[in-house]
Amino acid sequence: xxxxxxxxxxxxxxxxxxxxxxxxxxxxxxxxxxxxxxxxxxxxxxxxxxxxxxxxxxxxxxxxxxxxxxxxxxxxxxxxxxxxxxxxxxxxxxxxxxxxxxxxxxxxxxxxxxxxxxxxxxxxxxxxxxxxxxxxxxxxxxxxxxxxxxxxxxxxxxxxxxxxxxxxxxxxxxxxxxxxxxxxxxxxxxxxxxxxxxxxxxxxxxxxxxxxxxxxxxxxxxxxxxxxxxxxxxxxxxxxxxxxxxxxxxxxxxxxxxxxxxxxxxxxxxxxxxxxxxxxxxxxxxxxxxxxx
Amino acid sequence: xxxxxxxxxxxxxxxxxxxxxxxxxxxxxxxxxxxxxxxxxxxxxxxxxxxxxxxxxxxxxxxxxxxxxxxxxxxxxxxxxxxxxxxxxxxxxxxxxxxxxxxxxxxxxxxxxxxxxxxxxxxxxxxxxxxxxxxxxxxxxxxxxxxxxxxxxxxxxxxxxxxxxxxxxxxxxxxxxxxxxxxxxxxxxxxxxxxxxxxxxxxxxxxxxxxxxxxxxxxxxxxxxxxxxxxxxxxxxxxxxxxxxxxxxxxxxxxxxxxxxxxx
Numbered sequence: 371x372x373x374x375x376x377x378x379x380x381x382x383x384x385x386x387x388x389x390x391x392x393x394x395x396x397x398x399x400x401x402x403x404x405x406x407x408x409x410x411x412x413x414x415x416x417x418x419x420x421x422x423x424x425x426x427x428x429x430x431x432x433x434x435x436x437x438x439x440x441x442x443x444x445x446x447x448x449x450x451x452x453x454x455x456x457x458x459x460x461x462x463x464x465x466x467x468x469x470x471x472x473x474x475x476x477x478x479x480x481x482x483x484x485x486x487x488x489x490x491x492x493x494x495x496x497x498x499x500x501x502x503x504x505x506x507x508x509x510x511x512x513x514x515x516x517x518x519x520x521x522x523x524x525x526x527x528x529x530x531x532x533x534x535x536x537x538x539x540x541x542x543x544x545x546x547x548x549x550x551x552x553x554x555x556x557x558x559x560x561x562x563x564x565x566x567x568x569x570x571x572x573x574x575x576x577x578x579x580x581x582x583x584x585x586x587x588x589x590x591x592x593x594x595x596x597x598x599x600x601x602x603x604x605x606x607x608x609x610x611x612x613x614x615x616x617x618x619x620x621x622x623x624x625x626x627x628x629x630x631x632x633x634x635x636x637x638x639x640x641x642x643x644x645x646x647x648x649x650x651x652x653x654x655x656x657x658x659x660x661x662x663x
Numbered sequence: 664x665x666x667x668x669x670x671x672x673x674x675x676x677x678x679x680x681x682x683x684x685x686x687x688x689x690x691x692x693x694x695x696x697x698x699x700x701x702x703x704x705x706x707x708x709x710x711x712x713x714x715x716x717x718x719x720x721x722x723x724x725x726x727x728x729x730x731x732x733x734x735x736x737x738x739x740x741x742x743x744x745x746x747x748x749x750x751x752x753x754x755x756x757x758x759x760x761x762x763x764x765x766x767x768x769x770x771x772x773x774x775x776x777x778x779x780x781x782x783x784x785x786x787x788x789x790x791x792x793x794x795x796x797x798x799x800x801x802x803x804x805x806x807x808x809x810x811x812x813x814x815x816x817x818x819x820x821x822x823x824x825x826x827x828x829x830x831x832x833x834x835x836x837x838x839x840x841x842x843x844x845x846x847x848x849x850x851x852x853x854x855x856x857x858x859x860x861x862x863x864x865x866x867x868x869x870x871x872x873x874x875x876x877x878x879x880x881x882x883x884x885x886x887x888x889x890x891x892x893x894x895x896x897x898x899x900x901x902x903x904x905x906x907x908x909x910x911x912x913x914x915x916x917x918x919x920x921x922x923x924x925x926x927x
Contacts, residue, residue, distance in 0.1 A: 531784075533772060534771075537770060537772065538769055540763060541763060543725075544760070545780050547755075549752070
């Protein structure tokens with residue numbers, strides 16, 4: 371049972387990460403390779419404010435959200451002026467910068483030893499055995515909150531502006547709106563909601579290792595968005611399901627752990643390649659039917 | 664008649680083209696261009712391909728940089744501004760509207776959303792929860808105004824409001840783009856070839872749309888190659904050649920001049 375609770379919590383965390391990344395990658399069409407670093411930054415904000423400042427869970431997660439919103443603005447400051455390949459490389463640069471900071475700033479982040487002793491929030495009067503269930507309910511609650519927020523956001527003027535901007539930047543400017551401004555806002559907003567996933571991760575694992583937030587994590591999140599859906603909210607959930615459950619399925623296939631891990635990456639890669647072919651094939655077909663109309 | 668909305672003086676623009684070898688060559692596109700656009704009128708610019716018409720529009724809109732010259736814009740009831748000091752989105756907010764060559768609608772947005780993009784931008788996270796009442800009223804106003812406009816040009820708004828703009832025909836997309844300019848607060852509209860890709864039979868609809876823009880007290884600056892269309896909408900006409908406005912006059916005269924220069 372513990373195993374199912376663990377998987378469900380991880381699933382919720384990935385769902386938050388993927389729905390946040392979806393705003394940048396899917397709706398704004400900005401391929402970001404820095405989502406892992408943003409996830410990590412939020413987790414360190416959370417952990418440090420709980421350990422070093424002795425702040426309880428709710429205010430700590432507020433700090434993580436605010437901190438991540440600032441990190442998002444920092445990333446957006448140079449990268450919002452760029453698009454396409456240049457945007458990808460800038461976010462990749464930030465991925466390396468944030469990883470190196472968490473890895474080498476040992477006096478603050480614990481460096482390669484990691485950062486341990488993050489307290490979990492506790493419901494008064496709840497026994498130790500029920501603690502994982504409490505964390506699970508908390509993560510379901512927060513995930514639902516994040517999804518509801520994105521549901522509203524994508525139907526608001528802000529969501530419409532994001533779609534318009536990614537559709538035609540020149541026309542977007544001609545309508546009197548600033549491309550840099552909306553890109554900064556959306557990258558910052560996405561980073562802020564990522565912090566909710568980071569906060570859950572920190573208090574659930576009680577320990578942070580900088581390697582959990584490296585480029586592999588960014589690519590995993592990107593894969594999750596691509597496999598799920600670029601624009602649909604339930605697609606984000608599907609993406610989280612795939613990247614959480616695929617390793618578990620392979621585990622039960624009876625492969626040794628080391629091979630299972632590499633096989634997982636091969637399968638992700640193959641599925642991604644296949645999916646890209648499928649998308650381009652479908653688009654071609656759609657164009658044909660449009661032309662025939 | 665001396666009430667300009669736009670006063671362009673001494674505008675020069677060149678592109679650097681690299682040829683074989685290392686030396687860069689300068690291609691002069693505009694050289695000390697002067698143009699005065701009177702308020703509330705239709706001004707058509709004629710000129711051969713590559714004369715710099717679209718470049719001129721891109722400089723006025725701020726899509727292309729230009730440091731030499733001055734473009735004074737006189738918005739009604741507000742202080743005049745030198746457009747060259749503003750970035751593209753600020754120029755649009757100051758009151759410069761633009762119809763892009765080719766597609767000038769957001770293809771992935773539906774018709775209603777496209778019209779709402781013509782609304783003045785609302786900041787502070789773009790009205791995340793749609794709660795502000797006066798914005799909702801403003802939205803309704805804009806949509807009903809656009810629906811009236813589309814009805815006058817022969818397009819049914821109620822039927823097409825939920826359709827993606829990309830799925831509309833070329834003519835409907837163009838009319839939608841006109842509707843967006845019509846409901847926007849822009850005073851000076853730059854229309855870059857509104858008839859390209861439009862069937863000849865549908866030119867009267869586009870002409871009607873243009874007349875409606877003028878009836879809304881908007882000033883229009885038009886680039887168009889289709890002379891049939893240009894003669895449908897008479898106004899002031901300018902002949903752009905060798906980076907300068909060579910001649911200004913009535914549409915009839917300038918079309919005659921243009922035709923004789925082109926040798927047809």
